[in-house]
Structure formats: structure tokens, C-alpha cells
Amino acid sequence: MRRLRIIGIGAGNPDHLTLQAVAALNTLDVVFLPDKGSEKGALRALREEICRRHVTRPDIRMVPLAVPKRAEAGNDYRGAVDDWHAALAEAYERLFRDHLAEGETGGLLVWGDPALYDSTLRIVEAVCARGLALDYDVIPGISSVQALAASHRLVLNGIGESVLVTTGRRLAQEGFPQNAGSVVAMLDGEQAFAAIDPAGLEIWWGAYLGAETEILASGPLAEVSEEIRRRRAEARAAHGWIMDTYLLRRSR
Ligand SMILES: C[S@@+](CC[C@H](N)C(=O)[O-])C[C@H]1O[C@@H](n2cnc3c(N)ncnc32)[C@H](O)[C@@H]1O
Numbered sequence: 001m002r003r004l005r006i007i008g009i010g011a012g013n014p015d016h017l018t019l020q021a022v023a024a025l026n027t028l029d030v031v032f033l034p035d036k037g038s039e040k041g042a043l044r045a046l047r048e049e050i051c052r053r054h055v056t057r058p059d060i061r062m063v064p065l066a067v068p069k070r071a072e073a074g075n076d077y078r079g080a081v082d083d084w085h086a087a088l089a090e091a092y093e094r095l096f097r098d099h100l101a102e103g104e105t106g107g108l109l110v111w112g113d114p115a116l117y118d119s120t121l122r123i124v125e126a127v128c129a130r131g132l133a134l135d136y137d138v139i140p141g142i143s144s145v146q147a148l149a150a151s152h153r154l155v156l157n158g159i160g161e162s163v164l165v166t167t168g169r170r171l172a173q174e175g176f177p178q179n180a181g182s183v184v185a186m187l188d189g190e191q192a193f194a195a196i197d198p199a200g201l202e203i204w205w206g207a208y209l210g211a212e213t214e215i216l217a218s219g220p221l222a223e224v225s226e227e228i229r230r231r232r233a234e235a236r237a238a239h240g241w242i243m244d245t246y247l248l249r250r251s252r
Pocket of ligand 1: 011012111112113114115116117118142143144145185186187188206207208209210211243244245
């Protein structure tokens, strides 16, 4: 049987890597390195830094994976994502058959934690459903949500209240939900925080969390929304990419 380890590597700081992840890295015969997205330079740099610092096996193999591009979603977001996952499952299956021998262990290094807005586990399930026998496990990582909370010295939930983790797309469509205490928004290319009604809301925003380039801003949404938009645009232009996350909560 082929063995696969899906390892969360943290959200941008090499020191996020847990001792469990380091131990798992050193059980690998092969590391698969997917290459994707506008932030790919940062992803690649973090993965390389982690391997340089922590992999002690001299004979470990690094195998790149060209990730197929997702088609423009149009009105059918779910359909576009399903098609993309099917293409990815096919590519991953081919890769595992070609580069991972029976009895060997491969690793996929996942940004943040594999349980949050990441397709790796769904794709690996799809690879198994296609008929490739894989024994796989998951090593948790520090997610950008945890990094956001730590950098702002925040507890995510109000006392006894709920936290909703959602996407910028949904927040823009639905506004701040009536029944949520706090909302964490990820994947917000559309800057939904600037599109919703800011009345009575506070924001804690962070970009490049955990990295040396980290930027933080917080305050009443009506007052800081413009500043965040400006700093976001400047940082994006300077780095060529941006990843940001934020918490919204009703002011007390
Ligand atoms: C595809 S999701 C991956 C999330 C990841 N699995 C995690 O646990 O953080 C990418 C989104 O995560 C957030 N994100 C990831 N890393 C970040 C960072 N270092 N700083 C700010 N946001 C980050 C952003 O909202 C970005 O759009």
C-alpha cells in the first residue's frame, strides 16, 4: 500500500511548524510540491525553507506537481470547483502512481491547516475513489485564523457566543449574519468588509500573518475600512499578491 501524509505547515511563518509535523516530514520518501496561485512564490519559499531546516533524510525526493488552472466560475461556482477537483484528482493519481512506489510514504505540505478552506483532503478522497489504494493521515497546522487571533491578542468568540468562519463572497452576498456573534472572513478577494453595512461593527484585519511583512489594522469598521482598502492595495502592488483574513464583531 502507498502511504500519504497531509501535513499542515502553518500560515506563513516557518516557526509555525509543529514538532509533530517535523517528525512526520522525516518519515517521507517523497515530498510532492504543488505549484499554484498568485501567492505561489510565497508558498514555494515557505515549503523550501521548511524542508531546508527540518528534513534530515538526505535521500528524500522532491517531486513538483503542476496544478491545473480552475476555469472562471461564472454563475456556477460549485460546478467549476467540482470540475477542477476532478482534474486535480486525475493529476494527483498519475503523480502518485508514477512517483510513489508501493510501501513508500509521500507528503503533501498544506498551507495553514488542512481542515480549513483547503481542497487537499477532498482531492485525496477522490483519488482513493478512483481506485488507488492510499493509507493517509493528517497532521494539523496553525491556520491563518489562529495567527490572526494571536497577532491581535484576540479571543475569537464572545463569552458563550458562536463564531462563523466564512468566505468574502458569502459575506458580500449575505451581509453580517443576524445570529452570529463573530464572523471570520477568508478568501476575500472582493473586499466584502467594504461592501457591507459597517454600522455597529468592529474589524480586526491582518495580511501576510506570521510573516515578516505582516500588516495589522483594527477599529470600528466605518472608520478603518478605507484605511484597510488603501493599505491592502499598496501591499498587493508592492508584493504582487496578498492573503488577508479578518474578524468582524458587533461593537459592545
Ligand atoms: C485557500 S485558503 C487556505 C487557508 C489555510 N488552510 C489556513 O488554515 O489558513 C487561503 C485564505 O486563507 C487566508 N490566509 C492564509 N494564510 C494567510 C496569512 N498568512 N495571512 C492572512 N490570511 C491568510 C486568506 O484569507 C486566504 O485567502
